[in-house]
Amino acid sequence: xxxxxxxxxxxxxxxxxxxxxxxxxxxxxxxxxxxxxxxxxxxxxxxxxxxxxxxxxxxxxxxxxxxxxxxxxxxxxxxxxxxxxxxxxxxxxxxxxxxxxxxxxxxxxxxxxxxxxxxxxxxxxxxxxxxxxxxxxxxxxxxxxxxxxxxxxxxxxxxxxxxxxxxxxxxxxxxxxxxxxxxxxxxxxxxxxxxxxxxxxxxxxxxxxxxxxxxxxxxxxxxxxxxxxxxxxxxxxxxxxxxxxxxxxxxxxxxxxxxxxxxxxxx
Numbered sequence: 227x228x229x230x231x232x233x234x235x236x237x238x239x240x241x242x243x244x245x246x247x248x249x250x251x252x253x254x255x256x257x258x259x260x261x262x263x264x265x266x267x268x269x270x271x272x273x274x275x276x277x278x279x280x281x282x283x284x285x286x287x288x289x290x291x292x293x294x295x296x297x298x299x300x301x302x303x304x305x306x307x308x309x310x311x312x313x314x315x316x317x318x319x320x321x322x323x324x325x326x327x328x329x330x331x332x333x334x335x336x337x338x339x340x341x342x343x344x345x346x347x348x349x350x351x352x353x354x355x356x357x358x359x360x361x362x363x364x365x366x367x368x369x370x371x372x373x374x375x376x377x378x379x380x381x382x383x384x385x386x387x388x389x390x391x392x393x394x395x396x397x398x399x400x401x402x403x404x405x406x407x408x409x410x411x412x413x414x415x416x417x418x419x420x421x422x423x424x425x426x427x428x429x430x431x432x433x434x435x436x437x438x439x440x441x442x443x444x445x446x447x448x449x450x451x452x453x454x455x456x457x458x459x460x461x462x463x464x465x466x467x468x469x470x471x472x473x474x475x476x477x478x479x480x481x482x483x484x485x486x487x488x489x490x491x492x493x
Contacts, residue, residue, distance in 0.1 A: 228260075231268075243280065255291065261310065274322050275303060279310035279335065287317045294321040294331075294347030296365060302329065309335035309353065320345040327366050334371070346383075358395070368479075370405065372427065384480040389470060390427065392420040401484045405470045406437060409484050416445070416486040429467060437467040444471075445486050451475070 239256035255273035261280035274291030304323035327348025364383035376395030388405030
């Protein structure tokens with residue numbers, strides 16, 4: 227049974243799972259689904275076609291499921307999904323998707339969205355992602371699992387952030403970030419591999435060494451990118467981390483790749 231504070235407004239058509247808690251002065255709209263054990267602290271607004279997974283926690287003044295900041299939006303029945311065990315801190319905004327972007331904005335399981343983070347329309351955020359205070363994601367951004375974005379960083383529309391990548395604080399990211407890469411600066415440049423994150427994730431030492439060799443092959447060689455990718459696959463393919471790097475580059479996107487400056491080629 228849900229526990230709803232008497233000052234909260236919960237539409238009778240909303241779906242509340244077992245053990246849901248809705249705090250003082252919160253508002254829950256008619257098309258909202260709250261999974262078992264979800265906690266909305268005081269002054270939270272959840273509206274639109276929004277689903278929040280089990281045991282997620284949302285802190286005061288967060289706004290989830292309102293219309294996107296996109297002038298092309300015409301009220302289409304788009305959605306927001308937030309995964310299980312995700313924590314949404316104060317003043318976070320997560321906006322609905324749009325017809326031009328797949329109709330869905332999604333945040334995965336076990337994510338941490340710190341104070342003031344903004345997830346724009348049609349963003350797809352993977353599992354175990356951390357957005358530190360005041361991170362801003364433009365529309366259509368894709369962030370893979372286990373990425374960390376430092377405080378006050380901003381990501382341009384349509385950019386892809388690869389698995390396990392790390393974005394330094396106050397970084398402006400306008401190009402794609404390779405899996406396990408570290409980027410920093412304004413505009414961002416690739417500063418090497420996220421070796422700390424790779425070790426914390428308990429990847430085998432030999433896999434990390436293969437990825438480091440692939441990184442040097444990719445960015446210290448001349449010639450077309452496709453040829454360099456073929457060369458690193460021939461030399462270092464067959465290990466999981468390298469194969470993820472190759473797959474990310476070959477998949478392509480709307481933005482170029484972040485690349486290193488000369489001094490950052492040796493990670």
